[in-house]
Amino acid sequence: MEFRRLAGPLDADAVEALVRETGVFSAAEVAIARELVEERMTRGAASGYEFLFVEDEAGLLGYACWGPIPCTERSYDLYWIAVRPERQGGGVGRRILEAAEAEIARAGGMRIYVETSTRAAYDPTRAFYERCGYARAATFDDFYASGDGKAVYLKVVG
Amino acid sequence: MEFRRLAGPLDADAVEALVRETGVFSAAEVAIARELVEERMTRGAASGYEFLFVEDEAGLLGYACWGPIPCTERSYDLYWIAVRPERQGGGVGRRILEAAEAEIARAGGMRIYVETSTRAAYDPTRAFYERCGYARAATFDDFYASGDGKAVYLKVVG
Numbered sequence: 015m016e017f018r019r020l021a022g023p024l025d026a027d028a029v030e031a032l033v034r035e036t037g038v039f040s041a042a043e044v045a046i047a048r049e050l051v052e053e054r055m056t057r058g059a060a061s062g063y064e065f066l067f068v069e070d071e072a073g074l075l076g077y078a079c080w081g082p083i084p085c086t087e088r089s090y091d092l093y094w095i096a097v098r099p100e101r102q103g104g105g106v107g108r109r110i111l112e113a114a115e116a117e118i119a120r121a122g123g124m125r126i127y128v129e130t131s132t133r134a135a136y137d138p139t140r141a142f143y144e145r146c147g148y149a150r151a152a153t154f155d156d157f158y159a160s161g162d163g164k165a166v167y168l169k170v171v172g
Numbered sequence: 173m174e175f176r177r178l179a180g181p182l183d184a185d186a187v188e189a190l191v192r193e194t195g196v197f198s199a200a201e202v203a204i205a206r207e208l209v210e211e212r213m214t215r216g217a218a219s220g221y222e223f224l225f226v227e228d229e230a231g232l233l234g235y236a237c238w239g240p241i242p243c244t245e246r247s248y249d250l251y252w253i254a255v256r257p258e259r260q261g262g263g264v265g266r267r268i269l270e271a272a273e274a275e276i277a278r279a280g281g282m283r284i285y286v287e288t289s290t291r292a293a294y295d296p297t298r299a300f301y302e303r304c305g306y307a308r309a310a311t312f313d314d315f316y317a318s319g320d321g322k323a324v325y326l327k328v329v330g
Contacts, residue, residue, distance in 0.1 A: 040243065042242065042243050043243055046242065046243070083315075084204065085198065085200050085201055085204070085316065086315060086316050086317065087316065087318070089315055089316070125314065125315070151310070151312055152309070152310035152312065154285075154309060154310065154324075154326070157241075157244060157247055157283070158243065158244050158245065159244065159246070
């Protein structure tokens with residue numbers, strides 16, 4: 015299992031495939047996941063997107079994407095974290111998340127926000143964040159759609 | 173007092189000057205206000221930014237900027253609303269906001285979110301939203317900086 019920070023030319027395809035494979039993201043969300051990699055490739059650090067890729071012999075195993083929130087001093091958004099379905103539940107996600115948190119703290123970040131859905135399909139996702147030390151900071155009912163709210167989690171680091 | 177939806181080549185400068193003149197936004201925020209106009213000019217509706225400009229004989233009197241929140245069905249962010257300082261308090265802001273809300277509702281929007289600071293300098297801003305029917309949906313302490321939290325307001329329309 016190898017960690018890599020730099021996005022390469024194959025990562026847009028690999029991220030798109032991985033995010034789609036998880037089965038929890040809409041087509042529009044899959045497209046956005048891909049776009050963030052392309053933005054990073056085109057604009058570098060000015061894109062505001064930082065990445066961590068984790069690979070094994072079979073290719074991309076998981077990744078995280080985060081960035082500083084504009085006009086804040088030390089707040090960061092964790093935009094994406096995903097692990098290949100057959101490798102979920104084995105601690106890979108937690109290792110990726112903790113590595114991302116360490117990078118954020120090293121860059122001076124202190125507050126990490128992550129948004130997810132209140133739908134039942136995301137119960138495991140919310141449980142994952144809670145196990146990793148994130149606390150629910152806000153809930154926006156019907157945010158994504160009627161009956162599909164947004165939950166915002168926060169972890170203070172550094 | 174004339175309302176105009178289409179951004180023109182002079183609006184980036186006019187918006188930058190107006191937002192700076194209000195005295196409540198940081199240099200980084202002023203730069204972002206300008207960038208959104210430029211994004212709209214370059215990419216059109218695909219930018220995701222909609223505008224409403226209000227003018228009188230002296231030029232730009234105020235404006236609002238909003239857009240659909242990606243991956244939501246009917247949620248919108250109100251990114252900016254500003255009125256030239258000497259014309260504040262006379263109902264111009266409320267007219268701009270109500271006109272923006274009507275445009276959002278016409279486009280199928282239902283939930284309008286607006287974010288602002290919890291700092292005392294923004295007391296009038298928060299009071300303005302509350303008078304206009306917005307309710308506090310969430311508070312994120314220390315979001316912008318230590319002691320400078322983010323308040324999120326919500327109005328359901330349409």
